[in-house]
Amino acid sequence: MTGELVNYNSLGVSSMADELRVVTSEDQLREIVVRTTSTNVPLTVLGGGTNVVLRKHLRGLVVVLGLKGIRSLPEGVEVVRLTAAAGENWHHLVRYSLGRGWYGLENLALIPGTVGAAPIQNIGAYGVELAERFVSLRAMDRRDGSIREFDRASCQFAYRDSLFKPKEHSPENSADVDRYIILDVTLLLSRQPRPILGYPEVKRELMNLGVTQPTPTQVAEAVIRIRRRKLPDPANCGNVGSFFKNPLVDEMFARNLLSRESELRTYPAERRMVKLSAAQLIDLCGFKGERRGRVGVWRRQPLVFVNLGLATGEDFLSLAEEVQQKVFARYEVTLQIEPRVLGEP
Numbered sequence: 116m117t118g119e120l121v122n123y124n125s126l127g128v129s130s131m132a133d134e135l136r137v138v139t140s141e142d143q144l145r146e147i148v149v150r151t152t153s154t155n156v157p158l159t160v161l162g163g164g165t166n167v168v169l170r171k172h173l174r175g176l177v178v179v180l181g182l183k184g185i186r187s188l189p190e191g192v193e194v195v196r197l198t199a200a201a202g203e204n205w206h207h208l209v210r211y212s213l214g215r216g217w218y219g220l221e222n223l224a225l226i227p228g229t230v231g232a233a234p235i236q237n238i239g240a241y242g243v244e245l246a247e248r249f250v251s252l253r254a255m256d257r258r259d260g261s262i263r264e265f266d267r268a269s270c271q272f273a274y275r276d277s278l279f280k281p282k283e284h285s286p287e288n289s290a291d292v293d294r295y296i297i298l299d300v301t302l303l304l305s306r307q308p309r310p311i312l313g314y315p316e317v318k319r320e321l322m323n324l325g326v327t328q329p330t331p332t333q334v335a336e337a338v339i340r341i342r343r344r345k346l347p348d349p350a351n352c353g354n355v356g357s358f359f360k361n362p363l364v365d366e367m368f369a370r371n372l373l374s375r376e377s378e379l380r381t382y383p384a385e386r387r388m389v390k391l392s393a394a395q396l397i398d399l400c401g402f403k404g405e406r407r408g409r410v411g412v413w414r415r416q417p418l419v420f421v422n423l424g425l426a427t428g429e430d431f432l433s434l435a436e437e438v439q440q441k442v443f444a445r446y447e448v449t450l451q452i453e454p455r456v457l458g459e460p
């Protein structure tokens with residue numbers, strides 16, 4: 116049975132899969148994995164569809180992961196191990212843990228999508244990345260349906276990246292990309308509140324709320340307020356959050372760039388790299404609030420592209436190309452698309 120995917124992606128674009136299944140058990144998933152592998156049918160996994168750009172047609176079978184369940188294991192008085200199934204909603208997990216006095220996820224409040232997709236690009240926001248709370252994950256190997264466990268080191272987490280995300284310098288179909296379907300994720304949370312307030316925006320929001328010694332729940336509230344103000348709600352206005360990653364450049368390149376373009380903001384990153392603000396580069400190229408037919412650049416955050424009504428994946432990709440070309444022509448910086456582009460035109 117063919118499947119329309121318009122309700123399964125937050126850009127709200129129409130896309131047709133040859134077959135669509137919602138899977139609620141590991142046994143069902145294994146049966147599908149074994150069948151599609153033995154018959155060479157392409158298999159695409161979707162969680163909440165909040166980090167994908169779908170082209171018109173997805174060949175083969177699209178599986179939406181609906182695996183549910185959260186369990187916890189106390190580890191001494193200080194910490195708790197929390198395991199959540201891939202199909203659980205991420206923000207629900209953040210609220211669930213805060214409600215029980217288990218802290219560490221508050222800065223990651225209101226990130227849309229599922230728990231299973233969180234390790235794919237090592238979700239991060241307001242000074243915290245998933246990797247910092249991560250213990251392990253269980254995944255199904257598509258080659259034979261076997262289950263494998265990955266610890267933090269083997270996931271190779273980096274900024275918006277992991278072993279599971281295709282790399283721009285290696286072909287999409289390289290050996291390990293898409294090989295594993297994440298089944299559940301285990302995190303280590305603390306019973307001791309240790310609010311992370313390094314991000315000036317969060318501090319400012321808390322000050323505006325009159326809070327000087329915030330609890331983790333108040334940090335989450337501040338993050339939620341900032342996000343609601345800054346980002347369009349995908350339920351009302353199709354988007355995938357940031358359309359591009361913040362570019363990482365080496366220190367020498369950054370120094371040269373700053374000598375020409377002194378207004379650019381830079382942030383120190385790992386391995387002597389420097390992070391630039393993709394939003395600022397796009398803004399300075401004059402794209403804020405721009406519209407191109409059925410898609411546009413969000414006026415309050417130029418890193419976000421929005422569906423103005425009946426847009427297609429191709430509309431988004433052609434706006435992305437225009438932005439990439441202009442940013443490169445002015446700054447010689449290549450913007451990389453953050454969401455995964457799936458399917459064919």
Ligand SMILES: Cc1cc2nc3c(=O)[nH]c(=O)nc-3n(C[C@H](O)[C@H](O)[C@H](O)COP(=O)(O)OP(=O)(O)OC[C@H]3O[C@@H](n4cnc5c(N)ncnc54)[C@H](O)[C@@H]3O)c2cc1C
Nearest residue numbers: 162163164165166227228229231232238239297355356455
């Ligand atoms: C308004 C908005 C704000 C956002 N803000 C942030 C932010 O602050 N920080 C951030 O990091 N991200 C952000 N995002 C991006 C997005 O929320 C995250 O990347 C999220 O983890 C995607 O989850 P998902 O379930 O929707 O994944 P999907 O979009 O369904 O899938 C993304 C990719 O992961 C693969 N995948 C999904 N589930 C699995 C699985 N179980 N096993 C194997 N592969 C899988 C898919 O095949 C696809 O390639 C934002 C998105 C929106 C719409």
